[in-house]
Amino acid sequence: MLLEVRNLKVRVEDKEILKGINLTVKPGEVHAIMGPNGSGKSTFARALSGHPGYEVTEGEVLYNGQDLLDMDPDERAREGVFMAFQYPVEIPGVNNAYFLKAALNAKRKQAGLDELDAMDFMKLVKEKLKLLHVDDSLLQRSVNEGFSGGEKKRNEIFHMAVLEPKLALLDETDSGLDIDALRVVSEGVNAMRSPDRSFIVVTHYQRLLNYIVPDFVHVLSDGKIVRSGGRELALELEEKGYAGQVEAGARK
Amino acid sequence: MEAMVQAPPAWVKERRDLAAKRFAETGYPTTRQEDWRFTNITPIAETRFAPAQGSFAQAASLVAGVSVAGSLRLAIVNGQFAAGLSDLSTLPKGIRIAGLRDGARDGTDGLEQHLGRVFNIDSHPFAALNTANLDDGVAIFIAAGAAVETPIHIVTVTGGDGTAVAAHPRVLVVAGANSQVRIAQTYIGAADDVYFNNAVVEVVVGEGAIVEYYTDQRESDRAYHIANIQAHVSAKGVFASHAFSTGARIQRHDIGIALKGEGADCTMNGVYLADGERLMDTHTSLDHAMPHCTSHEVYKGILAGKAKAVFNGRIIVRLDAQKTDAKQTNRALLLSDDATINSNPQLEIFADDVKCTHGAAVGQLDEEAMFYLQARGLNRVEARDMLLHAFAGEVMEGLKIPALREQIERNFFAALGRDVELKA
Numbered sequence: 001m002l003l004e005v006r007n008l009k010v011r012v013e014d015k016e017i018l019k020g021i022n023l024t025v026k027p028g029e030v031h032a033i034m035g036p037n038g039s040g041k042s043t044f045a046r047a048l049s050g051h052p053g054y055e056v057t058e059g060e061v062l063y064n065g066q067d068l069l070d071m072d073p074d075e076r077a078r079e080g081v082f083m084a085f086q087y088p089v090e091i092p093g094v095n096n097a098y099f100l101k102a103a104l105n106a107k108r109k110q111a112g113l114d115e116l117d118a119m120d121f122m123k124l125v126k127e128k129l130k131l132l133h134v135d136d137s138l139l140q141r142s143v144n145e146g147f148s149g150g151e152k153k154r155n156e157i158f159h160m161a162v163l164e165p166k167l168a169l170l171d172e173t174d175s176g177l178d179i180d181a182l183r184v185v186s187e188g189v190n191a192m193r194s195p196d197r198s199f200i201v202v203t204h205y206q207r208l209l210n211y212i213v214p215d216f217v218h219v220l221s222d223g224k225i226v227r228s229g230g231r232e233l234a235l236e237l238e239e240k241g242y243a244g245q246v247e248a249g250a251r252k
Numbered sequence: 253m254e255a256m257v258q259a260p261p262a263w264v265k266e267r268r269d270l271a272a273k274r275f276a277e278t279g280y281p282t283t284r285q286e287d288w289r290f291t292n293i294t295p296i297a298e299t300r301f302a303p304a305q306g307s308f309a310q311a312a313s314l315v316a317g318v319s320v321a322g323s324l325r326l327a328i329v330n331g332q333f334a335a336g337l338s339d340l341s342t343l344p345k346g347i348r349i350a351g352l353r354d355g356a357r358d359g360t361d362g363l364e365q366h367l368g369r370v371f372n373i374d375s376h377p378f379a380a381l382n383t384a385n386l387d388d389g390v391a392i393f394i395a396a397g398a399a400v401e402t403p404i405h406i407v408t409v410t411g412g413d414g415t416a417v418a419a420h421p422r423v424l425v426v427a428g429a430n431s432q433v434r435i436a437q438t439y440i441g442a443a444d445d446v447y448f449n450n451a452v453v454e455v456v457v458g459e460g461a462i463v464e465y466y467t468d469q470r471e472s473d474r475a476y477h478i479a480n481i482q483a484h485v486s487a488k489g490v491f492a493s494h495a496f497s498t499g500a501r502i503q504r505h506d507i508g509i510a511l512k513g514e515g516a517d518c519t520m521n522g523v524y525l526a527d528g529e530r531l532m533d534t535h536t537s538l539d540h541a542m543p544h545c546t547s548h549e550v551y552k553g554i555l556a557g558k559a560k561a562v563f564n565g566r567i568i569v570r571l572d573a574q575k576t577d578a579k580q581t582n583r584a585l586l587l588s589d590d591a592t593i594n595s596n597p598q599l600e601i602f603a604d605d606v607k608c609t610h611g612a613a614v615g616q617l618d619e620e621a622m623f624y625l626q627a628r629g630l631n632r633v634e635a636r637d638m639l640l641h642a643f644a645g646e647v648m649e650g651l652k653i654p655a656l657r658e659q660i661e662r663n664f665f666a667a668l669g670r671d672v673e674l675k676a
């Protein structure tokens with residue numbers, strides 16, 4: 001088991017947003033978390049990444065059998081949890097390639113591997129850029145500074161490809177993307193799918209799931225998973241909308 | 253052994269006496285004076301400093317420690333030019349260098365004309381005190397049209413082998429028309445020594461000349477460092493001052509640039525790290541006296557511990573100075589709740605067709621950026637250092653002597669690890 005979430009309750013400021021989430025993710029699986037605005041799906045991703053603004057009040061999360069909630073965000077990252085941000089932060093003055101190299105080497109150090117030098121790093125970067133079909137224009141710019149919405153999301157996926165996580169959390173990666181950008185990003189994610197890498201894809205729209213086909217779909221409403229199913233659940237949601245899901249869940 | 257003491261020429265004595273008289277009238281500045289409101293120099297006024305004389309034990313090793321390969325080195329030890337620790341072996345054409353004491357005695361051309369003429373002792377009590385103690389230092393003359401490739405590195409070391417000493421180093425730079433030169437001055441002292449270093453630097457930038465002046469202040473943690481840099485810039489001349497500060501218990505920098513000819517341009521940048529109980533005060537003054545001049549000013553501060561910083565950025569645009577373009581930015585990052593800064597832009601504009609902008613921002617580290625970096629695997633210290641590098645980088649990039657830049661960056665970021673405490 002890669003991830004076991006048990007009765008996770010999370011508060012943001014004084015408001016309880018997640019009211020007891022249970023979820024199990026095996027290696028290689030892709031889980032989609034869907035739900036209307038305010039249902040708590042982004043909160044779920046951010047809490048798993050360790051954002052300090054999201055306070056866990058109850059429950060536990062086991063990652064590879066370890067207590068994930070006990071780890072600092074950077075520890076989680078070095079252990080293989082990756083968060084693709086909904087709103088990637090602009091960091092003026094920090095070179096994108098330089099930052100990514102530092103991040104990769106922090107992770108390699110933790111794993112007891114040698115740090116990559118600039119040449120080996122650039123070789124790896126070139127491979128990943130090719131895999132993702134993105135050009136290298138983002139490399140020498142400041143992290144996300146002045147990037148278009150599409151560039152920001154592509155950069156997140158590029159970071160993911162270089163850092164090769166075991167668990168990738170995609171927080172509304174599709175928001176603000178046109179269809180071409182969505183395709184590029186999705187193809188990047190698909191190229192990264194492997195039996196030892198799992199994804200939790202948080203999205204409002206089923207559209208993304210046409211490109212990134214999930215193994216499981218969970219519907220979140222008012223801080224709880226109210227329905228779970230296969231890919232067909234996403235298609236049903238597209239047809240019928242989120243209305244009625246809460247009741248359907250309650251009846252189950 | 254008795255040193256041969258020769259009386260200085262009459263003009264030196266006159267300027268000393270006048271300055272001594274002025275200082276006797278004004279005395280040490282107090283916090284009742286606007287320019288010194290946030291900077292209490294009582295510890296300087298109340299410490300009995302012995303006049304620094306001769307060298308001290310660590311002088312040679314301190315000079316060696318900061319020396320930069322490929323530069324001309326001028327050592328000033330306890331305010332006095334130290335030929336033995338200097339390296340003038342590669343003196344290029346177009347430069348004349350003189351120790352002030354010897355130069356005054358020998359009647360070095362230009363010395364009497366310029367020394368003490370670039371600033372007004374009435375408004376700078378410590379510069380008056382320096383002049384009252386005028387004894388030695390260095391003078392650098394760049395011939396008209398000479399483009400000096402080799403950087404000049406003035407290494408100012410101070411210490412008293414356990415005795416609290418006061419030194420009054422003095423530098424004069426005169427750049428002839430259309431000449432070019434890069435000069436760096438490092439201030440360093442015997443670690444843990446209490447001393448008072450009261451420096452004055454005067455720069456005369458001739459027509460069309462380009463002078464870059466870098467100040468690297470890394471005095472002992474218990475030192476008092478007062479430095480006054482004043483420059484006069486002629487028409488189409490360019491003067492750039494870049495100041496990097498990590499040391500001293502109290503630092504006061506007064507940097508004044510007067511743009512005295514049409515089309516002159518200046519840059520006045522600085523970045524400082526104030527931690528512990530340090531007080532770092534920077535007072536800048538830009539005098540736009542003539543039309544079509546431009547000025548760019550960026551000061552950045554990183555404050556931690558219980559440090560205090562003061563930034564006062566004065567810009568005067570005189571009636572005749574039409575088409576002035578002046579830009580001033582002051583930013584500070586507070587890494588602790590107990591650090592404070594007083595930031596004060598001071599614009600006095602008398603011309604009507606000018607562009608003047610100023611901005612001041614005081615804030616904390618961007619926690620969302622911190623989280624983003626952490627979420628990629630950097631720990632909090634690594635993430636913070638990366639953001640601080642980026643913050644300081646804009647000013648560091650202005651340092652155009654690669655070997656020195658590397659050294660200053662290394663010193664600056666090593667200083668970050670001193671006692672900067674991370675908030676959880």
